[in-house]
Amino acid sequence: MLSSKDLIKISLDQGFVAAGISSPFLVTKSDVYLKNWIRSGYHAEMQWMTKNVEIRTNVLKYYPWVKSILVVADNYYLNHRREKGVLKISRYAWGSDYHKIVKYKLKDVLNKLKISDSQIEGRIFVDTGPILEKAFAVQAGLGWQGKNTNVVIKDFGSFCFLGVLLLNAPFEFNSPVKNRCGDCTSCIGDCPSGALVNPYVLDSRRCISYLTIEKRGEFSADELNWLSNWLYGCDICQEVCPWNHKWAKNTGDTRYYDRLKQLERSPKEWMGLTEHRFQELFKRSAVKRLKFDRLRRNLLAIIR
Ligand code: B12
Ligand code: SF4
Ligand code: SF4
Structure with a gap:
């Protein structure tokens, strides 16, 4: 047993x-x-x-x-660290x-x-x-x-x-661990679009991750101002977290960064990406779901 x-x-x-x-x-x-x-x-x-x-x-x-x-x-x-001049793609x-x-x-x-x-x-x-x-x-x-x-x-x-x-089998349950956020509010303060409307509460309508990945259609004027050079997703509220500074360590699974080098492109290089190359680059990647048109939309919004 x-x-x-x-x-x-x-x-x-x-x-x-x-x-x-x-x-x-x-x-x-x-x-x-x-x-x-x-x-x-x-x-x-x-x-x-x-x-x-x-x-x-x-x-x-x-x-x-x-x-x-x-x-x-x-x-x-x-x-x-992302090199200067390349567009930001979340980790x-x-x-x-x-x-x-x-x-x-x-x-x-x-x-x-x-x-x-x-x-x-x-x-x-x-x-x-x-x-x-x-x-x-x-x-x-x-x-x-x-x-x-x-x-x-x-x-x-x-x-x-x-x-x-x-x-379908019963196993003994584990217990929750202590919340160690304490007085810290770094993630809330550093979110460029005010998406963390309260501690523990995210308004997707303002979240860059939602806007660049899930949102269909064109961006509004406010949304354009919020994007902060993110081409796909957003990591800010995690990158500022002191627990990530203390604990984050390299993954042992190289598949999680196997196309990193090919993603580090300047806006000009991204503009040169054809739909065919997009399909090749993002084969077996979560980005594939975005489709070429929305990647172009994000790109044009950043370089406007
Ligand atoms: C919808 C969704 C999104 C939406 C909404 C995000 C969200 N906060 O829910 C969008 C598109 C914005 C998004 C973005 C991202 N996502 Co997402 N997403 C999901 C998905 C599919 C569902 C999440 C959900 O159910 N949300 C509903 C809301 C109500 O949940 P909640 O925000 O956690 O709300 C809880 C708290 O607010 C809490 N609460 C409310 N008041 C209070 C008060 C106190 C005191 C406390 C303690 C708690 C509390 O109660 C709520 C209910 O539990 C999950 C996968 C899944 N099926 O779970 C992945 C998931 C959450 N996403 C994930 C990731 C990686 C991301 C991104 C980091 C990707 C990126 N880099 O761009 C960002 C992070 C943005 C952020 N700061 O959250 C991971 C998170 C892993 C982790 N370690 O937590 C998941 C689990 C996918 C996975 N399988 O790994 N995502
Ligand atoms: S993912 Fe970016 S936009 Fe969304 S809550 Fe975090 S910092 Fe704000
Ligand atoms: S930055 Fe990290 S420790 Fe600080 S409040 Fe946000 S999640 Fe908690």
Whole structure:
């Protein structure tokens, strides 16, 4: 019979930097916060966030067979300073698509579990499922949710992806760790667009990450002023975090920065990128979802 400790050890052996186990539902006020967030319009045009609200905090509503949830964190940090004159692309897009990397690592975990217990069944989600991954990561004790809303993984910082494995077997749950933001407000103060409207509350309509990745259509005058040279995503509220200064360490998974050199381009070089080259450059990258037209839109907005 596998124990919680075995499950966590198997996950760490697979390369994850943290792992923990949560109940299938959140015991915090997350459901209230989520509903308030949507009511305030902070989801912007991400209409899919307004769907399956009940499931996001309680997976039993859709997957009644779930007895426990394994939550994992995969470190993608690389100690690298962007060169002057290159357009900024957020760290999470320096390599291959994390959805696939984390998913396949979790599949390996599940396969190993099945070797020990053939009755175990699981379902994997990385970003795409109706689950509040951050809140479950907190409940599973991986770290705390910072005022910038990202989960700061204990000993590694927030440059870590999350993934969840729903399991039909009961495992002992882990306990949350202490929130160590204290009096710090660096992320809130340094956000160029005022997107962190309150500690722990992000208004996507103002967030550069949302604007450059998710938003469809043209930018308004305000939005144009907020972009601050980010071509794709934004890392400011994480790069200023003292816990990242203290804890962030290089990932052992080189796939997370395998195209970094090709991404360090001046505005002129980006302007010369053809649609064909775009397809080649971002094959197996999360940026592919953006499509060439929106990358051009972001580029033109920056160099205007
Ligand atoms: C929608 C989404 C976005 C949106 C909205 C961001 C957001 N804050 O939710 C946009 C497009 C802006 C976005 C941007 C980014 N994202 Co995103 N995103 C998601 C997604 C798909 C859903 C998140 C969600 O459910 N939001 C709903 C709101 C309500 O959640 P929340 O902001 O965490 O709100 C909670 C707190 O406010 C809290 N709360 C409210 N009041 C209070 C008060 C107190 C005292 C406390 C303690 C808490 C608290 O309760 C709320 C509910 O739990 C998840 C994947 C997933 N399925 O979970 C990835 C995810 C959150 N994103 C991720 C990443 C990497 C990013 C970016 C860093 C990418 C980039 N570099 O550009 C940025 C970070 C921007 C930021 N500062 O958050 C990672 C985060 C990993 C981590 N370590 O936390 C995730 C988990 C994807 C993954 N699988 O790894 N993202
Ligand atoms: S990702 Fe950028 S724009 Fe969004 S909250 Fe953080 S600093 Fe602000
Ligand atoms: S910058 Fe400060 S307030 Fe923001 S997440 Fe980090 S420790 Fe918390």
